[in-house]
Amino acid sequence: MPNTRWTIVTGASSGIGAEIARQFSKIGHNLVLVARRREKLEALARELTSADRGFVEVIELDLGRADAPEALHRAVADKGIVVHTLVNNAxxxxRGDFVDLGLDEQVAMIELNVTNLTRLSRLFLPDMIGRGQGGILNVASLAAFQAGPHMAVYYATKAYVLSLSEALHEEAKPFGVTVTALCPGATESEFGARAGMEGSRLFRSGRMDATKVAKAGVEAYRAGHAVSTPGAQNKLVKELNRLLPRAIMRRAAGAMQA
Known part of the structure; x- marks a missing residue:
């Protein structure tokens, strides 16, 4: 009998998102790949379907649009797809000082990283709870555990994602539904180039392979964990944030962004 579990992966065109899609494909999930770059999505879809692991749907969509969450929810429903897992990766x-970066682009970051992630979670979670299975894997960041001078808004958005995920984890757990926050550190992907971080001390100090990050996140989600922080160095930073004064850690974070 073919697997009827469907997983949506947003921001699936490259990096951690594409690798998460590959991990879910390996365990037999059908996939809905969502991003702006159709050609990248279609290439990934061809790769995954050639392995004969299930069905793959491609939805070209700018997830930063205000109407994107409702449009995605409606498109999936129109296809008759029952969503088992939602991966909010987009x-x-x-990088830059708060007063130097443009206001509009910082608000756009909040809209995508926070507002639309919240909308998608609210649209899909009720049905998961009603069925008593599935869940949400939110891609947060190691940045979620501290304030981040020179990337103030980005760090703040990921702190929101972590806090929301942990709260939803407790609310959904009694219904057999899992919500997990994946909190990677610097990772080999297009993210660093877009963020202007590739020359920072943080990225020069070492990056994890995106496949390893994705594998750790999917395994943690399947195991029912609330938070996953892959990599020994990242786990150490997480613990230091718990043990050391916040003033020390925010100065350290600022130095790593230099």
Whole structure:
């Protein structure tokens, strides 16, 4: 009997999103790949369907649009797809001082990283709870555990994603539904270039492979964990944020963005 589990992956055209899609494909999930770059999505869809692991749907959509969450929810429903897992991976960051970066682009970051992630979660979670299965994997960041000078808004958006995910984890768990926050550190992907971070001390100090990050996130979600922080160095930073004064850690974060 073919697997009827469907997973939506937003921001699936490259990096962690594409690798998460590959991980879910390996365990037999059908996929809905969502991003702006159709050609990248279609290439990934061809790769995954050639492995004969299930069905793959491609939806070209700018998830930063105000109407994008409702449009995606409606498009999936129109296809008759019952969503088992939602992966909220779409997002971006910008490096620079708060007063130097443009207001509109910082608000756009909040709209994508926070507002539309919240809308998507609210649209899909009720049906998961009603069926008593499935859940949400939100891609947050190691940045979620501290304030981030020179990337103030990005760090703040990821703190929101972590807090929301942990709260929803507790609310959904009694119904057999899992909500997990994946909190990677610097990772080999297009994110660093777009954020202007590739020359920062943080990215020069080492990056994790996107496949390893995705594998850790999917395994943590399947195990029912609330938070996943892949990589020994990242786990250490997470613990330091718990043990050391916030003033020390925010100065350290600012130095790593230099």
């Amino acid at each position: 997002g971006f960051g910008l």
